[in-house]
Amino acid sequence: MSEENLYTxxxxxxxxxxxxxxxxxxxxAMKRLHPQVKLAIGPSIDNGFYYDFDTPEPFTEGQLAExxxxxxxxxxxxxxxxxxxLPRAEAVAFMEEKGEPFKVELINDxxxxxxxxxxxxxxxxxxxxGPHLDSTGRIKGNAIKLTACNAAYWxxxxxxxxxxxxxxxAFPKKDELDEYLAKIxxxxxxxxxxxxxxxxxxxxxxxxxxxxxxxxxxxxxxNTLLDYWRKVHKKYGxxxxxxxxxxxxxxxxxxxxxxxxxxNMYTTVIDEVDFxxxxxxxxxxxxxxxxxxxxxxxxxxxVGEIGLVHRHELSGALHGLFRVRCFNQxxxxxxxxxxxxxxxxxxxxxxxxEVYSTFGLSYTIELSTMPExxxxxxxxxxxxxxxxxxxxxxxxxxxxxxxxDGAFYxxxxxxxxxxxxxxxxxxxxxxxxxxxxxxxxxxYTGEDGQKHRPVMIHRVVLGSIERFIGVITxxxxxxxxxxxxxxxxxxxxxxxxxxxxxxxxxAQLDGQGFRVEVDGRNEKIGKKxxxxxxxxxxFMLVVGDRDMENGTVSVRRRSxxxxxxxxxxxxxxxxxxxxxEMTIK
RNA sequence: GCUGCUGUGGCUCAGUCGGUAGAGCAGCUGAUUCGUAAUCAGCAGGUCGCCGGUUCAAAUCCGGCCAGCAGCUCCA
Numbered sequence: 001m002s003e004e005n006l007y008t009x010x011x012x013x014x015x016x017x018x019x020x021x022x023x024x025x026x027x028x029a030m031k032r033l034h035p036q037v038k039l040a041i042g043p044s045i046d047n048g049f050y051y052d053f054d055t056p057e058p059f060t061e062g063q064l065a066e067x068x069x070x071x072x073x074x075x076x077x078x079x080x081x082x083x084x085x086l087p088r089a090e091a092v093a094f095m096e097e098k099g100e101p102f103k104v105e106l107i108n109d110x111x112x113x114x115x116x117x118x119x120x121x122x123x124x125x126x127x128x129x130g131p132h133l134d135s136t137g138r139i140k141g142n143a144i145k146l147t148a149c150n151a152a153y154w155x156x157x158x159x160x161x162x163x164x165x166x167x168x169x170a171f172p173k174k175d176e177l178d179e180y181l182a183k184i185x186x187x188x189x190x191x192x193x194x195x196x197x198x199x200x201x202x203x204x205x206x207x208x209x210x211x212x213x214x215x216x217x218x219x220x221x222x223n224t225l226l227d228y229w230r231k232v233h234k235k236y237g238x239x240x241x242x243x244x245x246x247x248x249x250x251x252x253x254x255x256x257x258x259x260x261x262x263x264n265m266y267t268t269v270i271d272e273v274d275f276x277x278x279x280x281x282x283x284x285x286x287x288x289x290x291x292x293x294x295x296x297x298x299x300x301x302x303v304g305e306i307g308l309v310h311r312h313e314l315s316g317a318l319h320g321l322f323r324v325r326c327f328n329q330x331x332x333x334x335x336x337x338x339x340x341x342x343x344x345x346x347x348x349x350x351x352x353x354e355v356y357s358t359f360g361l362s363y364t365i366e367l368s369t370m371p372e373x374x375x376x377x378x379x380x381x382x383x384x385x386x387x388x389x390x391x392x393x394x395x396x397x398x399x400x401x402x403x404x405d406g407a408f409y410x411x412x413x414x415x416x417x418x419x420x421x422x423x424x425x426x427x428x429x430x431x432x433x434x435x436x437x438x439x440x441x442x443x444y445t446g447e448d449g450q451k452h453r454p455v456m457i458h459r460v461v462l463g464s465i466e467r468f469i470g471v472i473t474x475x476x477x478x479x480x481x482x483x484x485x486x487x488x489x490x491x492x493x494x495x496x497x498x499x500x501x502x503x504x505x506x507a508q509l510d511g512q513g514f515r516v517e518v519d520g521r522n523e524k525i526g527k528k529x530x531x532x533x534x535x536x537x538x539f540m541l542v543v544g545d546r547d548m549e550n551g552t553v554s555v556r557r558r559s560x561x562x563x564x565x566x567x568x569x570x571x572x573x574x575x576x577x578x579x580x581e582m583t584i585k
Numbered sequence: 586g587c588u589g590c591u592g593u594g595g596c597u598c599a600g601u602c603g604g605u606a607g608a609g610c611a612g613c614u615g616a617u618u619c620g621u622a623a624u625c626a627g628c629a630g631g632u633c634g635c636c637g638g639u640u641c642a643a644a645u646c647c648g649g650c651c652a653g654c655a656g657c658u659c660c661a
Binding site: 058059060061148149150151152153156157158162163164165167193197198204205206209264309311313314315316317318319322323324327329330331405414425426427428429460462463464466467468492494495496497522523524525526527528529530531532533534540542543544545546547554556560562 | 586587588589590596617618619620621622623624634651652653654655656657658659660661
């Protein structure tokens with residue numbers, strides 16, 4: 001590859017370097033306009049760059065324009081970026097001299113043998129490992145856009161200083177910037193909060209922040225999803241239970257939740273005894289397992305539960321259906337012997353693959369390891385982490401490690417799905433747990449006639465039904481495939497004369513198990529089509545005098561495709577085929 | 586929870602310098618019966634998120650609270 005080619009924007013390394021240099025230009029512009037501002041950090045990210053500043057006054061979006069203008073000027077100045085290194089003591093002195101306490105802290109925290117490098121452009125110098133472009137002139141000034149300014153904690157620690165983070169993107173050409181910004185606008189139209197309102201799926205009210213209401217159409221979607229879930233799980237050998245929503249304190253102390261999860265739990269007192277609304281289904285599941293003796297022949301025992309859990313999340317974390325305070329987990333606990341662990345994990349991943357592929361969703365996997373607040377020994381944790389790692393590595397799956405982010409009772413594999421703006425949300429998770437079986441003294445009788453302790457996994461595929469509905473709403477932009485669509489067919493009589501005929505057809509389709517509505521309003525056909533299209537109903541059946549005469553329906557897809565007139569049987573077969581696309585293989 | 590911003594009829598939004606609110610869609614009534622993305626007319630609907638303050642007068646200014654949005658933190 002020639003050097004010329006390397007300098008295209010499709011090259012990720014170059015892109016990151018470009019954005020990283022942009023962040024330095026941003027910092028330089030900030031320093032020029034507001035010399036009293038302190039510098040924190042300014043990296044490139046997946047879709048642009050940011051820089052964190054400690055400003056005496058909170059920064060507002062209105063101030064971004066003048067920063068952009070200054071950045072353009074810096075680009076025009078074509079300042080050379082020069083790298084130099086300093087020994088630790090001199091580096092600290094240099095940044096102290098400049099009055100940059102955050103940089104001093106960064107330098108002090110660098111490892112003993114670290115090379116401490118700086119990049120200088122004109123009057124501006126920043127602590128930085130690089131790499132960078134060789135000149136600010138390489139950046140196209142009028143294709144820089146500062147997109148947002150928000151708060152962020154210094155080093156991501158909520159007990160430290162609140163900084164002002166300014167986000168930006170930049171491209172080598174103005175057209176590319178415009179295209180990118182248009183794409184973002186387009187993506188916002190897919191926002192599930194907006195579509196949820198437009199399509200009548202769900203609502204949120206001040207009376208219950210974070211507690212979603214499901215409207216009739218959303219409920220149909222949810223139930224359809226659950227029907228599918230039950231079919232898949234039956235195929236994989238699961239049974240289903242339901243455990244109480246509230247259980248007493250003693251149980252939560254035994255499970256460890258009272259000590260490790262209480263901040264997030266809703267509690268109450270009943271007859272002078274503390275109770276907690278369940279934030280997780282596992283303790284109830286333990287009691288079910290423990291309710292009768294088990295043989296090794298029963299294992300692995302796969303016990304599913306669509307469990308309604310409540311968690312008191314921070315108000316600022318709430319986000320449509322993606323992050324709520326009460327949700328249905330499509331939970332399951334699988335009890336097994338140690339020898340069965342790898343097989344069970346792999347079987348579970350195969351189930352995940354089947355489910356996600358049904359929706360055309362792709363995912364990324366994270367392995368989350370032991371958090372500071374945990375139960376169980378380090379050896380146990382490491383052993384379990386290794387098992388998870390081995391299981392997916394063996395399947396040829398890639399994953400990234402999320403250090404210290406495991407549940408308090410065990411390490412986990414998290415499956416992340418992306419929303420319309422590319423933000424990822426954890427949906428599926430497989431959590432290995434050898435703590436709860438211990439705490440609840442679970443047993444099974446082995447081939448040797450002796451009692452043994454089973455191990456277990458907690459796992460959810462959809463994650464939360466609510467979040468998953470949010471994800472697929474954005475994924476399909478509200479145009480759900482026919483098998484999922486709350487309304488699959490809408491009958492549109494052309495005039496009153498066809499009203500009765502439409503009702504008859506509707507009743508027949510309904511009898512065949514399809515979800516049908518009739519638009520019997522006294523409106524023109526064009527308007528009915530427009531509205532059914534906006535409702536994203538997969539099929540519209542226009543029926544008028546002609547159809548009544550010929551015993552046909554005129555079929556139109558929401559895409560606008562006109563399939564012409566056909567008999568009801570023909571249409572039912574067509575619809576039946578489309579719905580079968582998700583049939584369990 | 587933290588920082589910033591926002592909050593007007595069911596929905597989307599307008600409301601100039603403080604002078605007690607307006608449109609379109611939806612709804613209702615009537616006319617129209619019209620074959621592939623909006624038929625016409627009329628009517629009705631709001632203590633301008635809540636509480637308090639300033640003022641002769643507050644949707645507009647100030648304070649507190651609530652909720653939402655963006656991000657951080659946290660997480661399914």
